[in-house]
Amino acid sequence: MTDANGDVLRVLPHRADALARLGMLLRNGEPVVTVVGKYNHGKSRLLNELVGSEVFAVADRRETVRLADTLHEGVLWLDAPGLDADVASGDDRQALHAAWLHADVRLFVHAAKEGELDAAELTLLGQLLADAAQTQRQTIFVLSQIDQLPGDDELDQVVGNIARQVPGLTIQRISSTRFRKGQQDGKRLLIEQSDMPSLLRRIQEAVAATPAARVHETSLLLGELTDEVAALLHETDAALGRDRERQHRQRQAFDLGLSKVIGKVSRDIESMLASLGQDHAVIPDKAKDAYRLTAGKVERARIQVAYSRACIEIDAFLAGQGVVTIPTDQETVARALNTVVVAVMGVSVKFRDDLRKIFSSLTGRERLQREFARYYELSRDRKALAARIDAAAASLAALTRAMDALRRLERNG
Template sequence: MSSEIREQAARKVIEVLPHRAHDLARLEASRNGNPPVVTVIGKYNHGKSRLLNELIGAETFSVADRRETVRLSDTVHQGVRWLDAPGLDADVGTEDDRHALHAAWLASDIRLFVHAAKEGELDAKELALLAELRADGERTQRQTFFVLSQIDQLADEAELHRVSDAIRAQVPDVMLNAVSSTRHRKGVEEGKNLLLERSGMPALRAALDTALSRVPHARAYETGLLLRETNEELHRLRAENQQTLEGLRQTQKHQRQAFDDGLKAVIEKVSVDIETMLNALGADHAIVPDTAKDAYGITAGKRERAHIQIAYSKACIQIDGFLAGQGVIGLPREQHTVARSLNTVMIAVMGVSVKFRKDLRRMFCDAQGRERMQQAFTHYYELSDDRKALASQIANAEAALASLQGAAVAMATLEETA
């Protein structure tokens, strides 16, 4: 499977689990076929580059008394990739620190934590990093060696013991690999075996060889761990999102049912009241038009039309009270008119006034009229702010679940090539 397909799969997972970006990058870095990586990490000018050169047996990495390594530098030697990271304090908090941490956490199978003996105790930053490296080792089986470098710059063995004891007091049970790159180079050039042994380099190299033999097993363990953790998180999130989505859908369904039932009950009640009122009326005076001479007088028609309007208004007030409790009041913005008083659901559905019996009967006493009101008010109910907000939550939950399902498929792709 091509690296491009793996990258696409990783991106799908990172979209929903952004905090897993480093884990997925580590999966790619530790793929079978990639050489094991040994990384030196520590503070600037603590002898990291010189240490690598001695371990490799070649002047591969640049060495100087001034700041030299400002980016990740590497070489492959005898099937091992050796990585020299910038000093942790070379350019604190900016690009160099990021390169060093990238090397420690992403690229490396074995970390050589280097501390110059002449510095004495570890500072707070070194202590924190070493604690993180050791904790990571317990979790992933990646290995970290503490290398106490430049021991030749100490006055004597007694001072080396004092420094070692001080560090052990800071980091109990730490195994110190005390080395001198200078002694080792001199022993090689002069053929002095005793100097080579006193340099500590042969013992460190032997320990590294043993550690390198464990890398395939450690990688398999870490790969399984990262895949399992990521899959478990995806499974948990999918279950949580599915539960959330089902809950939202149930809420949407129950709210709608409660609205439908409540509105129907209100409409039926006012319809009974209207029909009772209409049946109690005698002659239909409302349909008799007023004449010009009746303009300022009280007529039977005017009285009946006012009576009908009052009954209609009372019915509207009861319906409106129910709707207000459901958040169905104002019209959607796109339906607004210049007259603000008209921008209500009640006016949009019921109109402003009713003055004739036939209109009341058509609206309240006819089954089709009642159904029309039910459908019209339900339409505006679904356009209310609360219902739109709930619909938006459901849409977001559906999208999140789809993304999680896509990520699960992508994880299967990554597992195939792990």
């Protein structure tokens, strides 16, 4: 169960309690009867009478501060700290842990002398009864310490108030003191008046129903977890498919748009070069031409202008696609040079052969297409999309493992 639990927990961390309960169900240990209720309401004394020995500590002060248990006649009896006994809520956490994680049968204990249920008790009892209807784990309401009321009228009033608070609730009226005295003195009437025999019968019936309830609850939890993982699988797979399709469409649009821009600037360059006559750019200037406007200087300037215009058109397209800056590890101290166009094409071109090599040859155009596409994939938006796709793919793999784990649990359960 551990590996399977881990696989499911990784994708459903909020279902840790359900997975813990499922683990206990699959281990199929002894039926567990747990008492739950507020501090000093007679829970430990009740358990001692039910198991027939002084196993659990009893005192007027807060005594049960951690889970305590005893195995009696094939049943594990569990005593938990009282609710509201610890201001730091540590006891509450242990008590609720016992009620929700460990228990097959819950005895909800409320002292008759306290009158009707308070808001916290009402909420918890409502939750336990709702859970009983869903999981078949039974909750038995025990009105304890009825001997501490002045008479039957007062008891009937308390019972009536609680019945109005929780319509349809079966209220087991219990006196552990009468039961103990009846047993010690051999007085059957006191034993019957304690109503403990009736409670024991209800507990025995609930314990007998535990195997079937566990099968039902196991199926219920596996179904819930499987449905939740399946929904996440569907959602994640759909999102991954959409992002991959978006990634593909964006790349197609980029490649097509870039190809058109490169094609246009290449034709412009070819047209400009075709309009030139003699190649003056290759003729080097002499020393005497340092301050003179020569034909070579004019042509080299014209070539540079055509090159710059081509760079500007390509850069405008790239900017529209979010391809603006180069990776940090390629940056130089000259900020103006830290552009994708400069990284791919360089700063300047002065000769016709250089222009033709870049724009007129198939190899040159393919290089531009390839290099600009590489920087496109390094752009912020594309990297974010790729990261999202990788994360979704990892989630999908984790969800698949979780689904496989749940199916193994279902087969082996």
